[in-house]
Amino acid sequence: MYKANTSILVIVLFTVMIPARLFALYSGGSGTEIDPYQIREASDWLTLMNNSGHWKRHFVLVIDLDLDGIELKPVARDLFPRSPGFQGTSFTGSLDGNGYKICNIVIETPANDYVGLFGLIEESGEVRNVHLEDVTIKGRSYVGGLVGMNKGKIVGCSTAGLVTGYDHAGGLAGWNNSDELTYSHSSCIVAVDHSIAGGLIAENRGSVEYCNASGEISSSFDSGGLVGRNSGLISRCYATGNITEHGLAHPGGGLVGNNTGEIISCFSKGEVIGSMVGGLVGENSGDVFFCYATGSVHGRGNTGGFVGKNSGNLSMCFSSGLVDGPESQYLQQTGGLVGTGSSMMVSDCFWDIDTSNWNTSASGIGKTTNQMKTRSTFVSAGWDFNDRWMIWDGYDYPHLQWEQTPNPPIVFVDIPGGTFEMGNHLGDGRSDELPVHTVTLDSFKISKYETTNAQYADYLNASLADGLIQIVDGSVYAVSDPNKRERYFDTHSSDERSQILYTEEGFIVRSREDHSMDDHPVTEVSWYGAKAFCDYYGYRLPTEAEWEYAARGGYHNPYYKYPWGNNEIDCSKANYNQCNPLSLTTYPYTSIVGYYGEQGAYGLCDMCGNVWEWCHDRFDSNYYSVSPETNPMGSSEDTTRRVLRGGSWSEEVDNYISHRGRALMHRCSWSFGFRVCVQSFAELD
Numbered sequence: 045m046y047k048a049n050t051s052i053l054v055i056v057l058f059t060v061m062i063p064a065r066l067f068a069l070y071s072g073g074s075g076t077e078i079d080p081y082q083i084r085e086a087s088d089w090l091t092l093m094n095n096s097g098h099w100k101r102h103f104v105l106v107i108d109l110d111l112d113g114i115e116l117k118p119v120a121r122d123l124f125p126r127s128p129g130f131q132g133t134s135f136t137g138s139l140d141g142n143g144y145k146i147c148n149i150v151i152e153t154p155a156n157d158y159v160g161l162f163g164l165i166e167e168s169g170e171v172r173n174v175h176l177e178d179v180t181i182k183g184r185s186y187v188g189g190l191v192g193m194n195k196g197k198i199v200g201c202s203t204a205g206l207v208t209g210y211d212h213a214g215g216l217a218g219w220n221n222s223d224e225l226t227y228s229h230s231s232c233i234v235a236v237d238h239s240i241a242g243g244l245i246a247e248n249r250g251s252v253e254y255c256n257a258s259g260e261i262s263s264s265f266d267s268g269g270l271v272g273r274n275s276g277l278i279s280r281c282y283a284t285g286n287i288t289e290h291g292l293a294h295p296g297g298g299l300v301g302n303n304t305g306e307i308i309s310c311f312s313k314g315e316v317i318g319s320m321v322g323g324l325v326g327e328n329s330g331d332v333f334f335c336y337a338t339g340s341v342h343g344r345g346n347t348g349g350f351v352g353k354n355s356g357n358l359s360m361c362f363s364s365g366l367v368d369g370p371e372s373q374y375l376q377q378t379g380g381l382v383g384t385g386s387s388m389m390v391s392d393c394f395w396d397i398d399t400s401n402w403n404t405s406a407s408g409i410g411k412t413t414n415q416m417k418t419r420s421t422f423v424s425a426g427w428d429f430n431d432r433w434m435i436w437d438g439y440d441y442p443h444l445q446w447e448q449t450p451n452p453p454i455v456f457v458d459i460p461g462g463t464f465e466m467g468n469h470l471g472d473g474r475s476d477e478l479p480v481h482t483v484t485l486d487s488f489k490i491s492k493y494e495t496t497n498a499q500y501a502d503y504l505n506a507s508l509a510d511g512l513i514q515i516v517d518g519s520v521y522a523v524s525d526p527n528k529r530e531r532y533f534d535t536h537s538s539d540e541r542s543q544i545l546y547t548e549e550g551f552i553v554r555s556r557e558d559h560s561m562d563d564h565p566v567t568e569v570s571w572y573g574a575k576a577f578c579d580y581y582g583y584r585l586p587t588e589a590e591w592e593y594a595a596r597g598g599y600h601n602p603y604y605k606y607p608w609g610n611n612e613i614d615c616s617k618a619n620y621n622q623c624n625p626l627s628l629t630t631y632p633y634t635s636i637v638g639y640y641g642e643q644g645a646y647g648l649c650d651m652c653g654n655v656w657e658w659c660h661d662r663f664d665s666n667y668y669s670v671s672p673e674t675n676p677m678g679s680s681e682d683t684t685r686r687v688l689r690g691g692s693w694s695e696e697v698d699n700y701i702s703h704r705g706r707a708l709m710h711r712c713s714w715s716f717g718f719r720v721c722v723q724s725f726a727e728l729d
Contacts, residue, residue: 075101080140082106086114089146093119096133103137105144105174112148118163118192125156125184130193132158134166141174141201143524149205152182158192159183159209160218167222169196179205179232186218188246189232193217197224204231211239214246214272215259223251223277231285232259239265239294242272242301243285251277254446257285258582264290266301267326269314274330275305280446282311284582286339289318295326295352298339303356307332309432309444312339319344322352322383323363329356334432334444340366346383349400350393354385354407360427364396364416364441381408392425396441416441448506448581450499454491454720457646459594461487466592467668468702469603470611476665477702483589484674490586490594491719493637493649494565494657495577497543497553503577504533504544504551512580515546519712522576532573534712541631541714542568557628564634565655565717571686571709574658574718583720585660588687588704589676590721595651595690595701597644605700607643607651613699617643618653621696632714633693652690652699655717659687663706684708688716 069075069091072082080102083089089109092098099120120135149161158164160181165171171190179189186192189203194217203216212218215230230244240246243257248271257270266272269283278300289296296319297303298312303325312324316339320326323337328351337350346352349363362381369378377384380395380402390407397403397410404410415421419435422442427433435442440453467480504520507513514523518538521528535546536554543561545552553562569577571585578584586594597607605611606618615623618640624633638649661667661678663685678687685706691699692715698705707716 069098070103071106073104075103077102077138080104080138083109085109086111090114093117096120098137099133100136104140105142105146108145108147110147116149116151117153118151118159118161120165121163122156122158125153130158130164132163134164135162135169135196136166138170138172139174140172143173143175145175145177147177149176149179149181152180154182154184154210156183157185158218159186160188160191162191164193165191165196165198167195170199171201172197172199174201176201176203177205179203179207181205181207182209183213184210185212186246187213188217189215189230191217193219193221194225195221197222198226198228199224200227202229202231205233206235207232208235208237210237211265212246212272213240214242214244215257216244218246220245220248220250220252220276225250225252225255227254229255230257230259234259234261234263236263236267239263240272240301241267243269243283245271247271247273248276248278248305251279252281253279255281257283259285261285261287262290263296265294267296267318268301269298269312270310271300273302274300274307277306277308278310279306279308280310280444282313282447284313286315287317287321289316289321289326293319293345295320297322297324297326297352298337299324299335301326303328303332304330306330307335309334309446311336311444311447313337314339315342316340317342320346320352320383322348323350323365324361325351327351327353328358331357332361333357333359335361336442336444337363338365338441340368342368343378343383345377347378348381348383348405349379349395349402350381350408351385352383354382354389356389358382358390358393358407360392360425362394362396362416362442364399367400367402369402378402379405379407380410382406392427394421394425414438450581451502452496452498454495454499454581454583455493456489456722457492457648459488459490459590459646461485462593464593464596464600465603466589466671470605473700473702474704476668476704479668481668481671482673483593483671483676485590485593486675488586488590489722490590490648491721492647494655494717494719495574496563496637497566498562500533500566500569500577501544501551501553503580507576507580508550518546520573529710530572531570531710531712532576533570534568539568539712539714544568556630559626559628563636565637565650567632567634567655567714567717568712569658569716569718570712571658571707573712577718578720583722585658585718586721587675587677588659588661588689589671591657591659591689592701594646594648595644597646597648597651599644605702607648607701609644613652618699619650619693620653620691620699622694623653624693635693650690652701653695654693655690656688656692656705656713656715657690658716658718659689661687663687663704
């Protein structure tokens with residue numbers, strides 16, 4: 045009796061003491077809308093993936109999730125891939141990524157349709173704020189980095205990696221039939237064996253708004269930087285990736301390959317190569333309004349700077365990229381704006397005859413670069429510069445007002461790819477400038493001037509309005525940095541040497557001693573703050589090798605000490621050693637960007653002196669001994685310091701080209717600034 049009672053007691057006590065979470069399906073939550081299941085570990089995702097009965101429930105990521113080495117299948121997958129149509133349980137619940145990442149996703153099922161992290165998201169399904177990195181997705185049809193086919197709601201998501209398929213493959217989705225796909229991005233490389241590839245979506249029959257894509261696209265049928273084939277609505281979107289259309293007489297476009305729907309207020313900047321190709325659209329029989337294209341176009345027939353072949357409506361659009369004509373028998377099918385098509389369908393559209401390399405077009409109006417950068421050219425054609433467009437006269441082409449563009453805009457200079465000997469050639473530098481070593485770089489673009497106070501204040505105001513930054517004791521941090529470890533910037537109230545004030549009206553550039561500081565280089569900015577500016581606008585910091593190559597200004601034989609092509613420096617050439625060209629009485633003694641004019645064959649300004657310039661690279665004093673020969677990106681050994689180049693207004697001897705500065709990534713200083721780059725090789729970490 046005693047033993048029996050003891051056993052019963054032990055069993056009862058053991059049962060009572062078992063933690064409740066041992067019986068839980070996930071790391072927390074109950075799966076309801078107000079108390080979603082918590083995804084904290086890889087095992088949580090596997091539970092979700094393997095239980096179709098859960099695909100109508102609600103989930104939330106509570107930490108970055110690494111799925112490396114785990115055998116994955118799509119959530120809401122097709123159960124009978126060889127049968128027509130989707131046959132399985134679709135996803136009708138919700139996943140809130142909460143801004144966290146899911147990394148190392150590998151799903152390779154080349155014979156299957158509806159392949160992605162999700163197979164099919166139904167109308168009532170929703171995925172938001174989830175960021176996928178290092179994805180490798182391979183399927184047959186309806187293949188996407190996030191979802192094979194979307195009918196539900198996707199908001200604020202992103203994908204990066206590789207997506208491949210036989211047809212209908214997109215960086216985010218293979219097919220979209222939803223009117224609620226917004227604020228999403230893909231940098232996936234997309235390669236399709238047969239037909240229809242898009243940087244974001246292969247085929248869109250719904251609505252896509254405020255989305256963008258930057259990955260390279262390759263297909264033989266209907267290829268687009270954003271969407272391969274569109275019969276829905278695309279609004280306020282853009283694409284910057286390069287497109288290669290392999291098919292004969294099949295369309296490829298910087299934004300859309302084949303359009304029968306509507307495209308409104310969009311732009312594209314990628315290079316397009318193929319047969320029926322256009323800077324924005326390869327073949328258009330729909331409506332395209334208020335759009336532009338700036339990428340180069342290389343075609344073999346039906347080639348246009350904006351549209352390759354047009355039978356639809358084009359209104360108030362322009363193109364400014366290079367157009368390479370095809371073989372001689374197709375010359376009549378090439379145009380600066382449109383390759384072939386009726387001029388009756390085109391109204392108030394322009395192309396740049398100086399940059400396009402093509403002075404004819406099936407439709408549209410050709411203008412010189414100066415005319416294309418003049419407001420009156422477009423106002424006289426009825427363009428709306430109150431609510432739709434913006435332009436800085438004589439400075440740049442028109443931009444759409446919804447774009448995230450610093451004001452005034454960045455001026456970029458093309459730097460041709462090439463090989464040079466990096467390091468100190470004169471024997472008067474430090475050991476970390478040696479050994480001199482061979483470096484080969486791809487072509488890139490770098491800003492002509494250092495980033496100004498006006499441009500950085502404009503960024504701060506835009507980021508504040510978007511809820512991305514916080515101001516604590518006068519210093520700026522990301523909202524996502526609650527511990528304030530990655531300071532962006534010190535305002536004037538935090539450091540009186542800063543030229544930007546923070547007031548109830550927002551961020552304002554100060555004036556001092558009768559000088560506006562608008563056009564002076566921004567200072568008191570950390571590496572984190574420089575990178576945040578780049579990330580916001582789609583730029584990046586130059587690598588150390590790119591910076592030195594550009595600073596040498598084309599002088600490689602012999603190798604000079606300074607950008608202007610000799611080994612001497614004085615206050616007539618650069619703002620260094622407290623030259624103080626504006627006779628300021630308080631620090632910092634910066635000068636207006638470009639004060640000393642263009643220097644070197646590339647026409648860059650202030651590459652030596654004025655302010656130190658942050659580079660992408662982590663600093664390592666011995667890096668030159670192990671640096672890769674092609675496109676080096678800096679050491680991976682030291683995560684605390686980044687490279688600075690160019691010297692500053694306060695430096696006496698460190699302003700020469702090969703000198704390597706360094707500082708902690710969060711450090712702000714009265715002599716630290718930056719300039720930016722765009723597109724050369726793949727994404728930098």
